Amino acid sequence: MNFDIDKKEFLKGLGLIQSLAGRKTTLPILSHLLIQCANGLLYLTATDLETGMCEKLNADVHEEGKASVSAKKIYEIVRELQEETIHVQKRENQWITLRCGRSIFNVAGLDPDEFPSLPTYQEERFSKVSILLLREMIEKTVFAASNEESRYHLNGVFFVKNRKGEKESLRMVATDGHRLSLIDREGGMVGGIEKGVIIPKKGLLELRKAISEKTGEAEIELYFDQTHGFFRIGGSLMVIRLIDGEFPEYEQVIPKENDKRVVMEKEKIYGSLRRVSTMASERVEGVKLSLKTGGLEISAYHQDFGDAKEEVEVVYDGPPLDIGFNARYLIEALNAIGTEEVIMELKDEGSPGLIRPAALTEASDQCCIIMPMRI
Amino acid sequence: MNFDIDKKEFLKGLGLIQSLAGRKTTLPILSHLLIQCANGLLYLTATDLETGMCEKLNADVHEEGKASVSAKKIYEIVRELQEETIHVQKRENQWITLRCGRSIFNVAGLDPDEFPSLPTYQEERFSKVSILLLREMIEKTVFAASNEESRYHLNGVFFVKNRKGEKESLRMVATDGHRLSLIDREGGMVGGIEKGVIIPKKGLLELRKAISEKTGEAEIELYFDQTHGFFRIGGSLMVIRLIDGEFPEYEQVIPKENDKRVVMEKEKIYGSLRRVSTMASERVEGVKLSLKTGGLEISAYHQDFGDAKEEVEVVYDGPPLDIGFNARYLIEALNAIGTEEVIMELKDEGSPGLIRPAALTEASDQCCIIMPMRI
Numbered sequence: 117m118n119f120d121i122d123k124k125e126f127l128k129g130l131g132l133i134q135s136l137a138g139r140k141t142t143l144p145i146l147s148h149l150l151i152q153c154a155n156g157l158l159y160l161t162a163t164d165l166e167t168g169m170c171e172k173l174n175a176d177v178h179e180e181g182k183a184s185v186s187a188k189k190i191y192e193i194v195r196e197l198q199e200e201t202i203h204v205q206k207r208e209n210q211w212i213t214l215r216c217g218r219s220i221f222n223v224a225g226l227d228p229d230e231f232p233s234l235p236t237y238q239e240e241r242f243s244k245v246s247i248l249l250l251r252e253m254i255e256k257t258v259f260a261a262s263n264e265e266s267r268y269h270l271n272g273v274f275f276v277k278n279r280k281g282e283k284e285s286l287r288m289v290a291t292d293g294h295r296l297s298l299i300d301r302e303g304g305m306v307g308g309i310e311k312g313v314i315i316p317k318k319g320l321l322e323l324r325k326a327i328s329e330k331t332g333e334a335e336i337e338l339y340f341d342q343t344h345g346f347f348r349i350g351g352s353l354m355v356i357r358l359i360d361g362e363f364p365e366y367e368q369v370i371p372k373e374n375d376k377r378v379v380m381e382k383e384k385i386y387g388s389l390r391r392v393s394t395m396a397s398e399r400v401e402g403v404k405l406s407l408k409t410g411g412l413e414i415s416a417y418h419q420d421f422g423d424a425k426e427e428v429e430v431v432y433d434g435p436p437l438d439i440g441f442n443a444r445y446l447i448e449a450l451n452a453i454g455t456e457e458v459i460m461e462l463k464d465e466g467s468p469g470l471i472r473p474a475a476l477t478e479a480s481d482q483c484c485i486i487m488p489m490r491i
Numbered sequence: 492m493n494f495d496i497d498k499k500e501f502l503k504g505l506g507l508i509q510s511l512a513g514r515k516t517t518l519p520i521l522s523h524l525l526i527q528c529a530n531g532l533l534y535l536t537a538t539d540l541e542t543g544m545c546e547k548l549n550a551d552v553h554e555e556g557k558a559s560v561s562a563k564k565i566y567e568i569v570r571e572l573q574e575e576t577i578h579v580q581k582r583e584n585q586w587i588t589l590r591c592g593r594s595i596f597n598v599a600g601l602d603p604d605e606f607p608s609l610p611t612y613q614e615e616r617f618s619k620v621s622i623l624l625l626r627e628m629i630e631k632t633v634f635a636a637s638n639e640e641s642r643y644h645l646n647g648v649f650f651v652k653n654r655k656g657e658k659e660s661l662r663m664v665a666t667d668g669h670r671l672s673l674i675d676r677e678g679g680m681v682g683g684i685e686k687g688v689i690i691p692k693k694g695l696l697e698l699r700k701a702i703s704e705k706t707g708e709a710e711i712e713l714y715f716d717q718t719h720g721f722f723r724i725g726g727s728l729m730v731i732r733l734i735d736g737e738f739p740e741y742e743q744v745i746p747k748e749n750d751k752r753v754v755m756e757k758e759k760i761y762g763s764l765r766r767v768s769t770m771a772s773e774r775v776e777g778v779k780l781s782l783k784t785g786g787l788e789i790s791a792y793h794q795d796f797g798d799a800k801e802e803v804e805v806v807y808d809g810p811p812l813d814i815g816f817n818a819r820y821l822i823e824a825l826n827a828i829g830t831e832e833v834i835m836e837l838k839d840e841g842s843p844g845l846i847r848p849a850a851l852t853e854a855s856d857q858c859c860i861i862m863p864m865r866i
Contacts, residue, residue: 189770189797223796422596424596
């Protein structure tokens with residue numbers, strides 16, 4: 117293996133994939149990158165066996181071959197190099213030599229044949245989706261996924277084909293058992309999601325990061341098989357191992373009888389919640405919403421620090437109702453809503469509340485559901 | 492106590508002093524702020540008994556008095572408030588009530604008479620020093636102070652009056668036993684430093700932070716007594732308890748017989764050190780400097796990751812010399828030097844190296860000394 121590469125190009129590729137290499141791993145090769153020269157191009161691969169990524173870079177390849185070196189170390193080195201051409205050559209003992217300007221680095225390597233290969237994809241199964249659409253759907257759901265390792269089937273986002281009469285849409289749903297976020301969007305068909313797949317949160321966040329750095333691309337190619345999701349975007353391939361579990365029957369959680377309807381200005385209620393929740397206890401983060409005709413009072417009480425309350429103008433003409441919620445869940449749900457007006461639908465103090473954008477078109481649908489709490 | 496204050500003004504004051512309130516303290520009142528209304532002004536005070544600060548703010552005082560509330564909590568609350576006037580009033584039970592727009596906060600308080608008072612200063616002892624000068628001197632020394640708690644007399648910067656023939660200058664020195672940084676600057680006399688005082692690093696870093704936020708001020712007033720340093724800058728008073736210990740006899744550490752003189756371009760050697768030190772071991776951070784006529788080779792070796800070397804052009808016409816240093820100490824010393832050319836003076840592989848700016852005027856003097864290491 118022997119190639120020349122521009123420092124910027126190398127650093128861009130390393131920056132994208134080095135965080136995928138396992139840091140705390142018992143298998144040393146997983147903390148490495150695979151560097152491959154083939155067909156006149158350079159490929160960098162990293163994986164922690166859950167999320168893997170292969171990045172194609174432009175290089176001047178003099179001799180094909182492959183090597184495996186520490187992801188962290190090669191990234192540290194290349195980051196400090198001067199803005200020049202970097203010459204990389206493999207040596208007999210699996211090491212590589214890297215020359216740039218007057219610097220020479222000999223970097224320890226492992227046998228590249230031991231590097232785990234990414235699952236192979238089937239070219240014909242890919243279909244295209246707008247990057248903006250995918251990013252929006254990730255951002256509006258992923259926050260609600262669980263971080264509790266013991267609830268591994270909730271540690272991801274459920275991605276499923278949704279049918280509404282004649283119309284088909286993509287649906288993403290996430291829940292941690294205390295709240296749920298759901299979004300439907302029309303936008304092309306994706307293979308392998310008829311029964312739904314659960315994409316782990318960690319992989320989705322890596323995907324979102326990769327998307328945000330590929331600013332030149334408008335579309336992403338993707339499909340799912342039984343075990344993996346495959347995502348391709350401008351020279352990068354990302355492979356995410358799906359969560360092997362049963363996603364809960366989320367549809368029965370969506371409240372149908374919430375007859376108390378509150379129309380609120382998002383910015384106003386958002387600001388009030390942020391202010392009042394400074395006095396919510398750190399552990400339960402609870403705030404009380406007290407509804408009466410035309411008005412909403414938000415209040416919180418902290419055992420050590422005191423209490424807070426604030427009145428917010430809302431449109432409401434139902435009977436008075438007091439209900440408690442986790443303030444952070446409310447704030448995160450509002451964050452996920454793009455419209456200026458927000459609708460909250462409630463039933464009683466013991467039933468889940470539903471938050472949704474005020475302007476619903478037939479083509480789009482979104483809601484967040486939050487379990488109430490005693491306050 | 493009863494006052495109105497603009498949100499921005501209150502937040503500015505809280506932002507400056509809230510970090511001084513003790514976080515992990517067994518004495519609850521130290522995690523509080525003292526809020527005082529007197530002479531038509533508002534005073535905020537925070538202290539951890541080592542570093543204390545009192546900040547004067549513009550407010551519309553309706554009734555004098557004082558209160559003590561959690562620094563962290565009041566800062567969190569005011570940060571979230573809308574850009575309006577905040578009304579603050581003390582209640583019977585030591586609590587305060589804070590109103591802003593439609594928000595009402597009742598914040599728990601403690602008896603303000605229990606708040607420790609800052610040491611009192613003597614107005615006539617203050618003298619003025621340029622802020623730029625003080626900041627330069629802090630930045631060029633404080634990095635070399637020790638962080639080891641067991642060496643408490645090295646946990647600060649020694650500030651002393653220096654005499655050179657007829658001329659008097661201010662001198663700051665810091666050392667951690669492995670390296671030392673010294674700077675002399677002419678610039679007005681400061682009271683109480685004839686024998687030198689040791690200002691703790693933590694307090695100096697707080698002072699530097701306060702200085703950098705007081706962008707409108709050109710001068711700082713200061714003096715030292717036996718136990719404290721007093722610093723006054725545009726409405727803020729900072730009081731720092733001095734370290735009660737003997738600063739080492741640093742003058743005998745400064746090498747006088749370093750006859751091997753290397754002239755280097757700072758940016759070049761800085762870049763080389765950053766590159767090569769990526770291959771230094773994390774524990775000892777050692778790099779080897781190999782000098783020969785007209786050239787310097789910097790090299791490093793890492794047990795797991797490999798090795799690195801780089802040639803740098805320097806001006807040198809002495810005999811060959813190999814010497815090891817901690818790369819981070821070299822990098823931090825270069826960072827503290829403002830000139831484009833830097834001079835390194837060495838004796839042999841077992842003696843400390845000296846780094847100084849190449850352009851020395853009579854009025855200014857600076858050096859960094861680094862102990863060598865076996866490599």
